[in-house]
Amino acid sequence: MARAYSHGLDPSEPADYDAYVAQWRSHFQKCDENFELERGLNHIFAEDWVPSVEVIEDAIKASRRLNTWATAVRVLEALEDKVPKRAQYDQYLAHLQPLLEDLGVEEAKTLGTFEPIREKRWIDRD
Template sequence: MFPRAAFRVQRPVVGAFVARRSYSSHELDPANKGDYEAYVNQWLKHFSTVEDDFELERGLNHIFAADWVPSVEVISEALKASRRLNTFATAVRILEGLQEKAYKAEQYQAYIRELKPILDEYGIPEKKDLGAFEVVRDRNPLME
């Protein structure tokens, strides 16, 4: 009979050599006063240099997923990026996201007042200013 130790399987340490993607945004906490400026600067740089819709929307997902209302500067740079990339719908959606993220209606209105020059310059309306949307396609009668 073989000694018991001869049948032991050497198991690798799980996670020891696993590659890990790290985004610097996860390391910075905007709630921490020391990280706030770095966090804002990171997203200002991201939106000022973004070159495609995917990266613009990825950045928007990150800033709106955080537990803070993005600063006026970050929203302003995101709006500029959306118009630079010619994505009008994204620009309008940024304002929608901001409205949802704001704690009170007064906070949202304060943002709109601050952003008014940029909204006017780039021709970005709020969704409510676009009017009601009507469905132009008839429903499929086979689906009813």
């Protein structure tokens, strides 16, 4: 089954890889609305390849530029799910750490858990 990659580029082909990365870097560098950011993220994470670290950097920068901190955190979650091995994710994090610190982006697991608060709406009258 042939894959339909954007503009006929196939990132699994060495000749197309650089052009494919350049296309998505350009997309994230230029996007000026959340819809375009989310569309690009959906596309790169739906492909059969793990996005390059440069594409991830630009996606996180775009998230912060558009003031969507939660999306930046979700990029890391999507990346963690996408990589085949934990060691590869750790390599991404090591490379991205200065950027993440600069932009104030954290992994979701470092944020802790959030328990819903339920209000007692009745009073026991015994």
